[in-house]
Amino acid sequence: MAQIGVETSGINAPRAGARAWLALVVLMLPVLLVSVDNTVLSFALPEIAIALAPSGAEQLWIIDAYPLVLAGLLVTMGTLGDRFGRRRMLLIGSTGFAAVSVLAAFAPTAALLIAARALLGFFGAMLMPSTLSLLRSIFQNRDQRRMAIAVWASAFSAGSALGPIVGGFLLEHFAWGSVFLIAVPVLIPLLIAAPLLVPESRDPAPGKIDPISIVLSMATMIPVVYAIKAVAVDGITVIAVLWALLGVAMGWLFVRRQLRARTPMLDMALFRRGSFSGAILVNLLSVVALVGFLYFVPQHLQLILGLSPMMAGLALVPGMLAVIVAGLSVVPISRRVPPHILVPSALAFSVVGYLLVAFTTAGHGALPLILAFVVLGIGIGAAETISNELILSSAPAAKAGAASAVSETAYELGAVLGTAVLGGIITAFYRSALVVPDGVPTDVSESARETLAGAYTATQDLSDPLGSALWEAAASAFDSGVLVTSLIGAALVVGAGTIAAVTLRMKATC
Structure with missing residues (x-):
């Protein structure tokens, strides 16, 4: 089989004009929407928990149901976009x-x-692979594409920065359901402008649709993610192990089928290239760390520090802006510094950010968290821009949808892991560390042990000083979980930097 070499043709490719940059603006709309939704949901979770009274497991499922289904379908939808048209999807x-x-x-x-x-x-699952893969066909010049991807990636951060402000305003004036309605005014302009500005693109020589591969890809992702969630909530059980084994077995069958197929749904040769597989792993671990941070910080700001949703959102805006600025600023640097040096150097900032969270959160107010998120965001923003560009440039243009889907699968799997694993760890530490004061009724005690929001609601039914004592115990227990979770997040970022240093310098042959 031929060597998979570094893409050089894109360096001297024709430069895109104004229409292409207008198309980029249109493609940023769904990206903004998804990131706004993720951030808004984190900030709306305390009100949802109070309004709908979910159990601890249901609270995690409210966040994870979306990325679980999305992760299972991304490769399928990316491949269908390559075949039937990415704009159509x-x-x-x-x-x-x-x-x-x-x-x-x-x-x-x-x-x-x-x-x-x-x-x-x-x-x-139809949205995200389409947006990234369309950039591959619109911006053929690699320098322009690198900048377009930086802008595309910054849309995630811009949405995350805008989400808390818009969501905070909505949550202070309307019911929690209003945070979902913002999808309508965002997507209507896309539905009008996309047919006019975004050119259709597809694989000019698609293979036959392979229903078995589609089923196997879903049967790989969903059981694995479900097993991870089950372990995070209930610990290692027989059922969780069986789900994990099922996912691994389906994954082995999927890979085996792709290697034998004349026109595979996913070209497994891409994974032999260090810049592709290494960038995928960097994306995965970075997102786990970022989403885990965004899971517990809004709860700390709102429930423990007593900030309103709007003020909590504003507290995180500097960190989101740091992600945007770092993602755009790293583009000219990337032309001179190789990725196996640049990405680990960037992620070193994120490690420092997590260590700041670990040792300054309890009893120090919001300022240490704001500073920590700025430092963490610098690393994540720069690393994500480089890794996404490496993923796209490693794949043939005709297979951009499938390659983009793998990138998005890593992102969404990272979102699931960030919430399920880091969220599950903090929940477990909270429950084990919570010491309920004597005199608290049994039903109130059980509610308080479920979640921090449950404890907040429970204290409203108790008179002082018993209610105050229960809340102080709950806040202390939650912050003990923040310490452990932050150290784990720092370790994950160190792992991502190590992988980048090793794999992003590798030459691939197959």
Whole structure:
């Protein structure tokens, strides 16, 4: 088999004009939406927990149902986009996402909200691979593409920065369901402008649709992610192990089928290239660390420090801006510094950020968290821009959808792991460390042990000083979990930097 070499043709390729940059603006809309939704949901979670009274497991599922379904379908939708048209998949996904967002906004129970989030994952799987793969066909010049990807990646951060402010305003003036309705005004301009500005692109020589590969890809992702969630909530159980083994077995069958297929759904030769596989792992671990941070920090700001949703959102804006600035600033640097040096150097900032969280959160107010997120964001923003560009440039243009889907799968799997693992760890430490004061009724005690929001609600039913004593115990227990979770997050970023230093210098042959 031929060697997979570094892409050089894109360096001297024709430069895109103004229409291409307008198309980029359109493609940023769904990216903004997804990142706004993720951030808004984190900030809305305390109000959702109070309104719908979910259990600890349901609270995690409200967040994870979307990325679980999305992760299972990304490779399938990316491949279908390569075959049937990436713009077409983008438009179908946008229409469905807007409609289901309205349903989620008025969900009366936690179970129905989880179901709506799962359906959002189905349509979201059509959105994300399409946006990134369309950039590959629109910007053929590699320098321009690197900048376009930096702008595309910054849309995640811009949405995350905008989400807390918009979401905070909505949560202070309207019910929690309003945070889902923002999808409608974002996606309507996309549905109008995309057919006019975004050119259709597809694989000019697609292979036959392989239903077995589609089923195997879903049967790989969903059991593995479910097993991870089960371990995070209930510990290692027989059922969790069986789910994990099922996912691994399906993954082995999927890889085996791709290696034998004449036109595989996913070209496994890409993974023999260090710049591709290494960048995927960097994305995965970086997102685990970032999403884990965004899981517990809003709860600390709102419930423990007593900030309003709006003020909590504003507290995180400097960190989100740091992600944007770092992602754009790293583009000219990347032309001179090789990725195996640049990415680990950037991630060193994120390690420092997590260590600041670990040792300054308890009893020091919001300022240390704001500073920690700025430092963490610098590393994540720079590393994500470089890794996403490496993923796209490593794949043939015709297979951009499949390659983008792998990148997005790593991102969404990282989101699931960040919430399930780091969120599960902090929940476990909270429950084990919480010492309920004597005199608290049994039903109130059980509610307080479920989640921090449950403890907050429980204290409203108790008179002082018993209520104050219960809340102080709950806040202390939660912060003990923050310490451990932050150290684990720092270790994950160190792992990502080590992988980048080793794999991003490797030459690949197959």
